[in-house]
Amino acid sequence: MNRLSSAVPAEQYLADSQVLFYLNDAVTQLLDHKEEYTQFGLVRYFAEYFSSVKNSNHVLFRELNYIRATQHNRASFIRVFWRCFRQIGKSGDLLSVPEYRSLLQLLCPDFPLEAVQSASRIVLADDISDGLMSFSDFIYAFQLQFCYQEFLDSVQVIYQDLLAGKSPNTVIVPTSSSVEQLVSVATEESDREEQQQDAVDSSTLAECVDALCERFKHSCPSRTCLREVLEQTDKVSYYGFLQSLANHESINQTIGALPSKEELLIDPEMDQELDKLIAQISVSPGSNSSGSAIGGLKEVQRRASPRRNIHHRRKMEVESDGSTEETDSSEN
């Protein structure tokens, strides 16, 4: 209980909680699917909606605008992505940018390519069109990029300014409109190879970034974390900086969507399933008409198949049972 709650006015509390946004969406969804959702009564509908928000199950198959709208939604999306596809990590497959994008599109039909490209630049830092990434590298970079996108864009603008030789005093903290113009220029430039060798003075960057945090409050990594990363080297490149952030454990913990790197690929239920099936198959090898083994194998493939030809099966699997455990049946 927040004992000092009297200090926070009601409007502020309402705004910070973003409850109105969720209520808005709940009612809109209700109107879109009247017949479906009024079956069990209104109260039950709202109970399920908010329970799914609380359990981070609410972003599956939703449109990009909804997913991007709140920090909670973004973190939930990362978590859903992890739960659905962590088997890929286990199999050790390396995927390319378009492949990761396809996976994301399974969960969010209008997921854009640019976001995936930006994330992959953090991992690969150079020509990304042929680059392959492991699941683990990609997901942490993606998490950073997706959750703190606006902040990172502003940092990039500052970085470009510093690189161009402007003194820190004249580096203006960019407003949203100026960021859009400059980022498109910046991304073109960063495709060129020379960019990786460029670096700016860490402490200067740290000062400017610190000032930026004021504006972003909860939509940016913590100040201590940023300072820590920038204290490690005298000079830092933009993608070097982002890489360190992506792998920084405290950022991961703050967002709260993913476990630490060591535990990323642990999936005990799936492991159990696979072990059971392997046992079954080894009992009746090369089975043709052994219904249970084939049925079982099909089930495994249905649930998580890290084979090359994953897309078709993936679509079936995800659409039929969503994430591995809890799925809120009231969502699409």
Next chain:
Amino acid sequence: MADKEKRRSAALPSGMSSGKVVKSDSEREFLEQAGVGDLLRGAILKMVEARSDDPIGFLADHFCNLASVTDSGTAGCGDEDQQQQQQQSTGLAGAGAHEQQRLNRALWHLRLAHHSQRSAFSNNVRVAYDLLNLNGCLRQASENPEGPDGSCLDVPPDAEGSGGVKGGLYTQTLECLCSEGGVPASTSAPLLRRLCCQDHEAVPYDVFRHGVLTCAVFSDYIRQAQRLYAEVCCPDEGPATRALCSAVLGTLKEALETSQDCDANCFVNANAKSSACLEANAKAIRYLEASAKISPHKLAQAMAGAQTRGPGGNMDAKEFENAAADLFIARVKVVS
């Protein structure tokens, strides 16, 4: 309240019109018919009142709670009367489960607001009491209107003849409150002995409120004591010296004594409405004095004084907690 309503109705059309080309009247009608506006308004008001740290979780619990109430039939008197009559025939098992459900709901209500939020807390205690009170609806007509300090009013004992919360249920509520508040059972046992009622007794509202408030304050108090101990004792150096702990406890005791006096005054002057204003001021002054006694400055003085005297061994966390609890409990009236 009015501006919240405005905001709700303003938010609704703007949210919808951004998603749709035309906001249709049929949709608005549908929403009105279904009573969505009232439902959501009620939920938002509850949420803002409670100011929980997890607003989304709060709403989820709120709606789930509401859903289970509507699903399991009403909490109205009709069912409960029937239940009483049928109790012998349906067996105690069914009644027990129903009772457990009511207890859970009552506890949920009691958790909503912190006891320092006086009006919200009082409202919630009232709701919880009605939930647990078997014959609540029948007694509504004869209820005394609630004053700002319910525990101060003298309620004539005969009014409780026909109803009240069952003693056993009341004791259970208190136990749950204490354990949820982080107080270990051994620490809260002496308190509960003072507050509890016999199973067969019918507990009137102000006894209920007094008990609940005391447990809530006690949980906070114990948590504070634990924190105090943690401040006083550095974990690497082992348990804190006895002298230091005694000094801290002494300060606590003084503070409690000071605030105790103001409660006593309150009881005495309960019926003198004209001096209500003066009373409130006197109380405020006493509370200020009490909090001054427990201020960091005072505490530091006491601790500094203690360190000059010879230490007499160490006191560990448990002992400190028990001693602090004793100080508090000594001041709790025994419910008779």
